[in-house]
Amino acid sequence: MDCIFCKIINGEIPSSKIYEDEEVLAFHDINKAAPIHFLVIPKKHIQSANEINSENSKTIAHIFEIISKLAKDLGISEGGYRIVNNCGKDGGQTVNHLHFHVLGQRDLKWPPG
Structure with missing residues (x-):
């Protein structure tokens, strides 16, 4: 499988980890959209x-x-x-591994775009 997030989970690609356990990994996003911007992903590929x-x-x-x-x-x-x-191409998903962006420490407008 050629999934960048699976490679991060397996330690093949470095990340700035902020949390890890048996089920999930959280790390800072390299393309920050807010002062605090991290991703949380399941270790099992979904x-x-x-x-x-x-x-x-x-x-x-x-x-x-x-x-x-x-x-x-x-x-x-x-x-x-x-x-x-x-979720999906029209939803803006660019990495096909379920992930959640968490953004904070700035005024986030609605609608997002």
């Missing part, structure tokens, strides 16, 4: 939100628990932050 099902939904819930923890740890929980998931 192509997109379209593939969330009863077998992997517990991992997705765990991802949101980690997002909440990291938002507190990084000081963005009080002021607020945005969680973004792009």
Whole structure:
């Protein structure tokens, strides 16, 4: 498989990790769109939100628990932050491995674009 996020998980590509456990990895985005911008990904390859099902939904819930923890740890929980998931080509997904962007520490406008 030629997935950049799988390569990051396997240590083939370096990342600026901020959290890791058996199920998920979180690291700073190299193309920051906000002062705080990190990604949280499942270690098991799930192509997109379209593939969330009863077998992997517990991992997705765990991802949101980690997002909440990291938002507190990084000081963005009080002021607020945005969680973004792009699904499919029209949704802006450029890496076909489920991932959640977490952006904070700036005023995030709506609609996003």
